[in-house]
Amino acid sequence: MTTSTANFSCIPILDYSLLSTTKPQPESRDQFINELRNALINVGFLYLKNHTVSQDTIDKLISYAPKLFDLPQGVKDNIRMENSEHFLGYSRLGTELTKGQVDQREQWNFGTGDRCRWQKGDPDYYRLWGKNQASWPDEALIPGFREMLETYLSQVEELSYDFSSLVAEALGLGPTGLKHFYDAKELMQHRGKIVKYPVVTSGSDQGIGPHYDGGFLTFLLQASPHQGLQVQNMSGEWIDALPIPGTFVINIGKALEFVTRGIAKATSHRVISPKGETPRYSVPFFQSISPDIRLANEILDNFPADVLKLRDERGTVSATDSVNFTEFDREPSGRVILLSKVK
Ligand SMILES: O=C(O)CCC(=O)C(=O)O
C-alpha cells in the first residue's frame, strides 16, 4: 500500500452555510469549494453541517427508526425485499454478506418516486424502479411514518443534486459537469435504507464488512449516537467517523471515482456492531445515476492541471477491494445494480 503525504487522520467537516444565498460572500464560496476539493481527492469522505434537510424531519426519522424495527416479525416478513421485483422492502438480520461474511444488520429498503418505469420491451433493469407501495408498513401500525420518510427522501434528493453540482465545480468541470449522468428528475429513482445494527455480545461484530459504495454519492444519516462507522485511510488505518448531530456523512462511490479517473476517491469503510446496551441506527441514501449509462463510455476529460496534480500527489492505494462484480464499467449502470442484488 502506498503511503501518501495526503494521508488523513480525521474526516473534514464542511459548512454548507458558507454558500448561503442571503449573504453571498465570494471568499466563503471559494473556501467551501477548496475544502470540498481536498475532501474529494484526499479523503473520499466528509461531514456536511448546516445543510438544507430540515432538522424537524431528521428528528422524526430518528424517533421512528426503532419503532419500525419493533413491528412484529410477521408484519416485517410480509413486505420482504426477497419478494419484491424492485428489491424494496424489509430484509432480515443475517441475509446479507460482505465478502462472504455475514453482516449483522437488519434493514428496510426504500426508493424515491412511486412508479415503475418498466414497460414491455424495456431493459430488465428498468424493473428496479419500483412502487414503494409494497415496502410500506401499514399506516395504522406506524402512523405518519410514510409521510415523514417521503419528505425526508425528497429533501435529501434535492440536496444530492445541488451537492453533485458543487462536486463538479470543485473538480474543475463547472457546475453542470456531471449533469448528463442523471435523467430528468421525475425519471430517477434513488434508494435509501433504514438500518439497525443490533448489540453483539459474542461472535462476529461485523455490522457491515469493509466495502466501497458502488455509485456516485452516498448521504448517510447516523441516526443514533453510537460509535461504529470507520473509514480506511491511505496507510490502511481505520479512522472512526463518530456521529456528529446535525450533519450528514457524504462519501464517494466507485462509479464517480471511475469516471473522474481516480480524482474523486472512493474510500473503503465498515461498521463495527455496537457493544453497549442499545442498537445503532443509520440511514444511507444512495444517489443513483441514469440506469442506461455505461461508465466506460463516459470517462471525463478536461480536468485542470492543479486538480490532476493533487490526485498524483495523493498516490493510489494499491490494495484493491473493489465492488464484487467485474462488469461495472461496461454494463449499463442499472444492470450493474441489478446484478449486485441477485448475486
Ligand atoms: O451504517 C452505516 O453507518 C454505513 C452503511 C454503509 O456503509 C452502507 O450501507 O453502504
Ligand SMILES: [Fe+2]
Ligand atoms: Fe457503504
